[in-house]
Amino acid sequence: MTASISEQCPFQDGDARRAGPAIRAIRNRLRLTQVAFSKMLSVQQNTLSQFETGHSRPSTERLIRLLRMAVTDGERAPIVAVLEQRGILASDLAISTSTPLLLHETSIQQLQEQGNV
Numbered sequence: 001m002t003a004s005i006s007e008q009c010p011f012q013d014g015d016a017r018r019a020g021p022a023i024r025a026i027r028n029r030l031r032l033t034q035v036a037f038s039k040m041l042s043v044q045q046n047t048l049s050q051f052e053t054g055h056s057r058p059s060t061e062r063l064i065r066l067l068r069m070a071v072t073d074g075e076r077a078p079i080v081a082v083l084e085q086r087g088i089l090a091s092d093l094a095i096s097t098s099t100p101l102l103l104h105e106t107s108i109q110q111l112q113e114q115g116n117v
Contacts, residue, residue, distance in 0.1 A: 009044070014031050015088055016052040018078045019051070019054075019057075019058060019063065019066075019078055019079055019082050020051060020054040020083060021052075021078065022066070022074065022075045022076075022077075022078040022079050023051050023052050023058070023066060024052040024077050025049075025072070025074060026066060026069050026070055026071075026075050027052075029071065029072075029075070030069070034048050034049055034052075034114045041058075041062055041065065041066075043062070057115075059086060060083065060086055063079055063082060063083055064083070064088075064093060066079055067080065067083070067090070067093070094097050
């Protein structure tokens with residue numbers, strides 16, 4: 001029998017479980033592989049996989065980077081909730097939760113040229 005994610009996840013506050021699907025949604029929307037997206041976040045691919053499955057918590061700094069990449073409410077809301085749970089408000093970051101801050105196209109283009117997407 002497989003343990004539920006709440007049993008597997010060592011974080012009682014739900015940070016990891018809440019942010020994981022949003023991280024995966026951002027990566028999928030950008031049409032990036034885990035390898036390419038992990039390079040953008042400066043983490044190993046297996047760390048990104050753990051973020052997406054809720055087995056590891058991204059740092060606050062990485063969550064802020066992800067929030068800047070988020071476009072839809074489904075992507076933004078969970079990340080904002082986790083940041084707020086950590087005592088950081090989107091308004092404090094000068095990031096509007098209703099206006100997306102898109103990832104710069106050249107970053108994706110460079111990854112495509114390198115064959116990492």
